[in-house]
Amino acid sequence: QVLLVESGGGPVQAGGSLTLSCAVSGHTKQSYYIGWFRQAPGMRREGVAAIDEHDFTRYAESVKGRFVISQDNAKTTVYLAMNNLKPEDSAMYYCAAESPALLPPQITDDEYTYWGQGTEVTVSS
Numbered sequence: 642q643v644l645l646v647e648s649g650g651g652p653v654q655a656g657g658s659l660t661l662s663c664a665v666s667g668h669t670k671q672s673y674y675i676g677w678f679r680q681a682p683g684m685r686r687e688g689v690a691a692i693d694e695h696d697f698t699r700y701a702e703s704v705k706g707r708f709v710i711s712q713d714n715a716k717t718t719v720y721l722a723m724n725n726l727k728p729e730d731s732a733m734y735y736c737a738a739e740s741p742a743l744l745p746p747q748i749t750d751d752e753y754t755y756w757g758q759g760t761e762v763t764v765s766s
Contacts, residue, residue, distance in 0.1 A: 654764070675736060689701050708723050731763050734762055735758075738755045
């Protein structure tokens with residue numbers, strides 16, 4: 642059983658930065674990808690970024706150049722550094738994992754089996 646716990650959300654002003662953390666356990670460290678998703682009220686869940694065990698990454702076009710996904714050397718925590726935040730970045734942010742993984746990192750939610758409970762980000766203008 643893979644467990645994921647997000648943290649680091651909160652209020653921030655437009656143009657500011659915030660880093661989310663996702664603590665991961667129970668995954669196969671030689672084969673996985675972990676992604677960040679977000680969902681605003683009334684909107685579909687959107688893939689933001691993903692990373693695999695080789696540090697290969699993938700980003701949604703809407704966050705390229707502003708968000709950076711990374712992980713610690715122990716491969717137990719995945720981070721999402723969010724810079725130059727905009728009000729439209731406001732959402733509940735979730736991390737998700739697929740392990741073992743047969744594909745490169747994905748940013749479509751139907752490729753993930755395990756999900757965290759989410760952490761909320763609110764960007765004010």
